[in-house]
Amino acid sequence: MRGLTYAILSISLLTVMAGAAVAPALGAVKNHFSDCSPTTIQLIVSLPPLFIILTTLLFRPLCRLMKTRTLALTGLLLYVAAGAGAFLADDIAVLLLLRALLGISVGMIMPLSTGLLSYYFPPEEQGRLMGLSAAMNQMGGVVATLLAGILASVQWNFAFLVYLAGLLAAVLVVVFLPNERLAAADGHLKASTLLRFHPSVTAMLLIMTIFFVYPTNFALTAAAQGVAPLVTTLVMVGLDLVAFGVGMSFGWLMKHLRRQMKYAAPLLFLAGYALLAWMDGLGGMIVGSVVIGLANGAGVPYVNTIASIKGGRDAATTVMPLISAALYLGQFVSPLIVSPIANSLGGTQAPYVVAAALSVVFLSQTWLTRKHHALPPKA
DSSP: OHHHHHHHHHHHHHHGGGTGGGGGGHHHHHHHTTTSOHHHHHHHHHHHHHHHHHHHTTHHHHHHHSOHHHHHHHHHHHHHHHHHHGGGOOSHHHHHHHHHHHHHHHHHHHHHHHHHHHHHSOHHHHHHHHHHHHHHHHHHHHHHHHHHHHHHHHOGGGGGGGGGGHHHHHHHHHHHOOOOOOOOSOOSOOHHHHHHHHHHHHHHHHHHHHHTHHHHHHHHHHHHTTOOHHHHHHHHHHHHHHHHHHHHTHHHHHHHSHHHHHHHHHHHHHHHHHHHHHOOHHHHHHHHHHHHHHHHHHHHHHHHHHHHHHHGGGGGGTHHHHHHHHHHHHHHHHHHHHHHHHHHHOSTTHHHHHHHHHHHHHHHHHHHHHTTOOOOOOO
């Protein structure tokens, strides 16, 4: 089973790279496509999540057409072709088309990265494995972002070569992943499914909406306080490393603090954004960032664990596509929700105030929907 675990976790390593991995290269891309508007350039990052959402909602019918290994391999090969294929693109329309195809590929593999853990492993192992999955996701983001930044310094299109990492995952899938059919006879996602799993789906939407206030605002607020760009980058990478550490220890946390873990993410988000909003200086920024990293590192695997246990072996084709869609929807809508409210409040710290308020909403949602929720069995 170790090889199977590596194959599934390798998919988790790739999914976060869809948009954010090439963000450091956007300046170089803009210089190359100098006649394009900033909005068009930003689509390179924001377009894949839209197609991820659409594809995850069609995931169940895809499972009827293809067995597990075939679906994963198709998604991974499309991931490599569309992601690394942008290296050869010298037309912005072609580049954006490839980014859309990349989103489709991630939509095909994202539900598998968590759903297969619930399909192949018993509930008592899922907390540890969901933590490892989240940790691999965080580490993939750190490594890919750093590599893309280095490669972009050579030439703008070199950054897209980071997507060749999908070839390693494809090899692991071919060798270790069984070729089984996951979907039940009914290939359509019903409204009743959303109603059944709405606490987890809503929680993931709130986690991503709240968390993405940080990456979309931190560099700007840090610059306003006179923090050097290199220090800002190190602090943001440090947040990802903190979240990685929480993911690696998540199994232990669920074993010993499982009743408290339901409130960890909302309370930590509230504390972290309060520190960023009301504590001046670099010290407050560092501590606030660490606390937000703890929140993100705890929240994502907790929601995935609870959802997978409730969904059972069918989680890959029922709740996990919804969770994946909620994750990317939260990333997309976060600035659309937070920015107008923050602008009306005024001040560079206003986005963090809004995030703290949303954390209170998240805490209330957790208390109302998780109060009587069945807990995973102890390992």
